Structure formats: C-alpha cells, structure tokens
Amino acid sequence: MKMVKKGDIIVIIVSLVLLVLCIGFCLLIKKDGIYVVIKEDNKTVYSGSLFKDDTIKLKHNTVKIKNGQAYMLCADCKNQICVNTGKISNSGETIVCLPNKVIVEIE
Numbered sequence: 645m646k647m648v649k650k651g652d653i654i655v656i657i658v659s660l661v662l663l664v665l666c667i668g669f670c671l672l673i674k675k676d677g678i679y680v681v682i683k684e685d686n687k688t689v690y691s692g693s694l695f696k697d698d699t700i701k702l703k704h705n706t707v708k709i710k711n712g713q714a715y716m717l718c719a720d721c722k723n724q725i726c727v728n729t730g731k732i733s734n735s736g737e738t739i740v741c742l743p744n745k746v747i748v749e750i751e
C-alpha cells in the first residue's frame with residue numbers, strides 16, 4: 645500500500661474546508677435574498693440590505709423595508725396594484741408600479 649504523504653493530507657483538508665465554506669456561503673446568500681434594489685425610470689435609485697430597516701421616498705412612491713420584508717407603503721398611482729402586492733422577502737420577488745415606472749426587487 646502506498647503511504648499518504650503529509651502534504652497530501654493538508655491539501656485534502658484545506659480543500660474540504662474551502663468546499664464547506666463555499667457551500668455555507670452560497671446557502672447564506674440564497675437563503676432569503678438579501679438585497680433590495682429599487683428602480684425608478686429604469687435607473688437604480690436604491691440598493692441596500694433587506695435586513696436593515698429603511699424608508700425610501702421616491703417621486704411618487706414610498707417603499708418600506710422592515711423586519712426582512714419590503715413593501716410599497718404608499719403610492720399615488722390610480723390602480724394601487726403595487727401597494728396591494730403586499731410584502732416580499734424572497735429572492736426574485738418583485739413589486740411593480742407600472743404607472744410610476746417603479747420596480748422593487750429582491751436580489
């Protein structure tokens with residue numbers, strides 16, 4: 645039987661540690677979606693953590709970030725679809741206000 649060299653063991657351990665760290669990191673990022681990105685007129689006007697409470701006042705809309713959820717607090721559009729969308733917290737979810745060209749997205 646061939647002897648395993650000390651150097652080989654270190655390489656294997658380092659590789660395993662890196663792999664575990666990488667998987668953990670990826671899971672953490674994918675968990676709930678962490679960033680809220682707000683676009684107005686196709687321009688990004690806000691980008692921040694979903695877990696940092698904030699109130700973002702736009703020209704016609706007010707977006708609220710609270711307790712890891714984002715929602716349209718108020719808007720002056722007629723249909724109020726964006727306000728009625730409710731709270732979003734998962735990656736890929738969006739709140740769209742077509743009349744005011746506002747998009748709130750979790751990334």
Ligand SMILES: [Zn+2]
Nearest residue numbers: 719721726741
């Ligand atoms: Zn709206």
